Amino acid sequence: MSDTGGNHNLVDRLVNETGCDRVLASMLLKFTGDDIDGAKRIIEAVPKDIFAVKAKFITQITGYYGALFFCYDEKEKKIKRTMAVIGDGKEIGKFELSLDWREFEQQLYQYAREKKVDAAKIEQLKKLINSREFVEKLSVILKRNRPVNRESLNNILLDELYNIFADTNIALKFEIDMTDVFALNKSLNDSNLFIGDEKKLGEEGDELNSKKESRKNQSLIVLKVDPVLSPVRGIPIKDLEFGDEIQVRITDERDIADYLATLLGGKVDSIRIPIYAKIVDVKELEGDNAGVIVQFGPGIMGMFKIPSDAKVVTRAVAEEEPERITEKNKKDISPFIIIGGIFVVIVLFILLIALT
Numbered sequence: 001m002s003d004t005g006g007n008h009n010l011v012d013r014l015v016n017e018t019g020c021d022r023v024l025a026s027m028l029l030k031f032t033g034d035d036i037d038g039a040k041r042i043i044e045a046v047p048k049d050i051f052a053v054k055a056k057f058i059t060q061i062t063g064y065y066g067a068l069f070f071c072y073d074e075k076e077k078k079i080k081r082t083m084a085v086i087g088d089g090k091e092i093g094k095f096e097l098s099l100d101w102r103e104f105e106q107q108l109y110q111y112a113r114e115k116k117v118d119a120a121k122i123e124q125l126k127k128l129i130n131s132r133e134f135v136e137k138l139s140v141i142l143k144r145n146r147p148v149n150r151e152s153l154n155n156i157l158l159d160e161l162y163n164i165f166a167d168t169n170i171a172l173k174f175e176i177d178m179t180d181v182f183a184l185n186k187s188l189n190d191s192n193l194f195i196g197d198e199k200k201l202g203e204e205g206d207e208l209n210s211k212k213e214s215r216k217n218q219s220l221i222v223l224k225v226d227p228v229l230s231p232v233r234g235i236p237i238k239d240l241e242f243g244d245e246i247q248v249r250i251t252d253e254r255d256i257a258d259y260l261a262t263l264l265g266g267k268v269d270s271i272r273i274p275i276y277a278k279i280v281d282v283k284e285l286e287g288d289n290a291g292v293i294v295q296f297g298p299g300i301m302g303m304f305k306i307p308s309d310a311k312v313v314t315r316a317v318a319e320e321e322p323e324r325i326t327e328k329n330k331k332d333i334s335p336f337i338i339i340g341g342i343f344v345v346i347v348l349f350i351l352l353i354a355l356t
Contacts, residue, residue, distance in 0.1 A: 019186030052101035220299030234311025
């Protein structure tokens with residue numbers, strides 16, 4: 001989709017203010033009718049499913065100081081960004097873990113640009129943090145909407161550090177912030193730091209030059225919805241496929257759901273009314289149930305669970321219904337009534353002539 005034309009400036013503004021890519025910005029602006037505040041509300045409502053881990057450590061015997069930052073995307077189960085500084089400078093130990101993750105990350109880049117660091121050990125640590133084995137361990141510990149087992153996270157981080165440093169005592173502290181992919185992208189836009197000396201950071205070079213992640217083909221918001229059932233004329237949900245349109249009612253009570261219901265025509269005054277949504281997936285669940293995902297717009301999804309044989313209202317059925325009723329009414333009219341009506345008209349016409 002092109003972002004040329006009258007909304008070009010709006011696309012630029014949405015990209016700069018939120019960190020989304022231009023394609024998604026164009027799609028959201030079209031979806032909201034160029035309502036940039038509405039598009040921002042949608043992006044701001046995206047679940048924060050990225051763990052931004054800030055850590056610092058000191059090796060008690062060998063005398064190394066280190067600070068580490070990485071982002072773990074719980075949804076995609078991958079490391080998004082990694083930055084570390086390691087050296088003998090005591091200033092590293094003074095980095096504040098209470099800082100917002102953006103400030104913490106920028107301080108690491110600033111230090112790496114201005115101070116001497118151990119590039120070899122930084123590269124070792126970054127490779128370990130990005131390894132499949134470490135990510136698998138993280139996936140067990142870091143789960144959104146569940147308390148982090150800090151002891152377990154501390155242990156796996158220490159395990160990686162002991163793989164690098166020939167030390168018997170390493171002191172480690174860490175804190176975790178929650179964020180989303182758009183905030184990560186926006187921090188790239190806002191950053192004015194550039195590490196010119198790639199040797200300091202290892203072969204991967206400056207993380208700020210990495211490609212931005214796009215979620216234009218992924219779900220941004222998942223709403224709670226209920227399907228409209230029709231036991232007589234409906235179609236069993238198990239028989240429907242990708243692209244079929246069904247009637248649903250948005251039941252989600254969040255503010256963003258209220259905005260979207262109004263935008264989509266699913267709310268009149270204070271009442272939520274049925275609207276159409278396209279089926280994305282129908283999955284068989286335990287107990288003869290089906291889990292259904294529907295789509296309202298770019299990244300705007302709905303989800304519900306019902307029995308597999310439950311019948312729902314589809315657009316095809318709803319559009320056939322008026323025609324069926326019309327045909328039925330035509331068939332219900334007796335031909336004798338029609339003939340009788342014609343006869344009455346003829347008699348009245350004859351009487352009218354006789355009176356004149």
